[in-house]
Amino acid sequence: MEPRKIIETINLEKVYGNGENEVKAVDSISITIHEGEFVAIMGPSGSGKSTLMNILACLDRPTGGSYILNGMDVSNLSRTELARVRGKELGFVFQSFNLLPRMSAIENVMLPLMYRPDRPTTIPQRKELAMQVLQSVGLAERAHHLPSELSGGQQQRVAIARVLINEPILILADEPTGNLDTRSSEEIMGILHDLHGRGRTIVMVTHEPDVAAHTERILHIRDGKLHSDEKNGHLNPNKIKQTINSEPQKV
Numbered sequence: 350m351e352p353r354k355i356i357e358t359i360n361l362e363k364v365y366g367n368g369e370n371e372v373k374a375v376d377s378i379s380i381t382i383h384e385g386e387f388v389a390i391m392g393p394s395g396s397g398k399s400t401l402m403n404i405l406a407c408l409d410r411p412t413g414g415s416y417i418l419n420g421m422d423v424s425n426l427s428r429t430e431l432a433r434v435r436g437k438e439l440g441f442v443f444q445s446f447n448l449l450p451r452m453s454a455i456e457n458v459m460l461p462l463m464y465r466p467d468r469p470t471t472i473p474q475r476k477e478l479a480m481q482v483l484q485s486v487g488l489a490e491r492a493h494h495l496p497s498e499l500s501g502g503q504q505q506r507v508a509i510a511r512v513l514i515n516e517p518i519l520i521l522a523d524e525p526t527g528n529l530d531t532r533s534s535e536e537i538m539g540i541l542h543d544l545h546g547r548g549r550t551i552v553m554v555t556h557e558p559d560v561a562a563h564t565e566r567i568l569h570i571r572d573g574k575l576h577s578d579e580k581n582g583h584l585n586p587n588k589i590k591q592t593i594n595s596e597p598q599k600v
């Protein structure tokens with residue numbers, strides 16, 4: 350039996366501006382991503398990666414085509430409805446961590462539960478759950494520190510814990526290692542790898558071939574279009590570099 354489709358886009362399109370100023374930032378992209386896949390999105394600057402991610406993240410709506418998230422057509426939902434889907438089903442990891450600076454690590458991790466009346470509601474229950482999740486990313490001892498007292502890699506681990514506490518059906522990461530040194534990057538990729546191993550569905554934008562090589566499938570975007578879709582358990586980073594450096598294909 351085929352695994353569940355988490356993401357399905359059909360001729361997805363996002364057009365900015367009009368007339369002479371029209372930019373097709375996403376140009377008829379059709380992709381299917383199944384439960385448990387770990388996918389990287391790559392492509393040159395301005396190719397439409399963030400625009401695509403924002404639509405997948407229900408932060409923005411397409412101007413054409415459809416987006417079916419976990420079986421539900423979300424292409425035409427209102428902003429309020431999109432926000433609800435986001436809070437319940439999705440988790441985001443950003444390049445800049447986006448932690449609340451005045452809250453400790455554990456308070457940051459507990460935050461999403463405030464918007465989930467269906468989840469543990471007492472403070473002690475939330476604390477216990479947040480502690481378990483922090484433990485799973487190796488940060489239990491730093492639970493009561495402020496973000497400013499943590500390294501970049503540790504902050505990103507808190508951000509991942511905050512995603513995990515919500516048990517999202519889909520984790521979206523836009524350059525999650527973009528602000529990290531090599532060692533911290535490897536740590537974060539190790540965690541994402543591990544989450545993938547435990548069945549999580551992850552879609553990640555990255556510029557770095559060695560980061561993309563951690564995934565099992567790479568989508569290359571060029572000029573808003575899907576340029577290639579490589580599925581490969583044994584990616585060769587050199588091959589990826591060549592693909593990136595070659596001239597955009599005119600279709």
Ligand SMILES: Nc1ncnc2c1ncn2[C@@H]1O[C@H](COP(=O)(O)OP(=O)(O)OP(=O)(O)O)[C@@H](O)[C@H]1O
Pocket residue numbers: 365366372373374392393394395396397398399400401
């Ligand atoms: N709000 C907007 N209004 C008008 N044009 C936009 C807007 N956002 C993005 N664009 C244009 O859409 C195209 C795709 O931009 P996008 O940010 O998705 O690229 P990207 O692949 O994420 O690039 P980078 O790697 O630099 O982050 C670009 O030509 C950009 O100028």
Ligand SMILES: [Mg+2]
Pocket residue numbers: 398399400
């Ligand atoms: Mg971008």
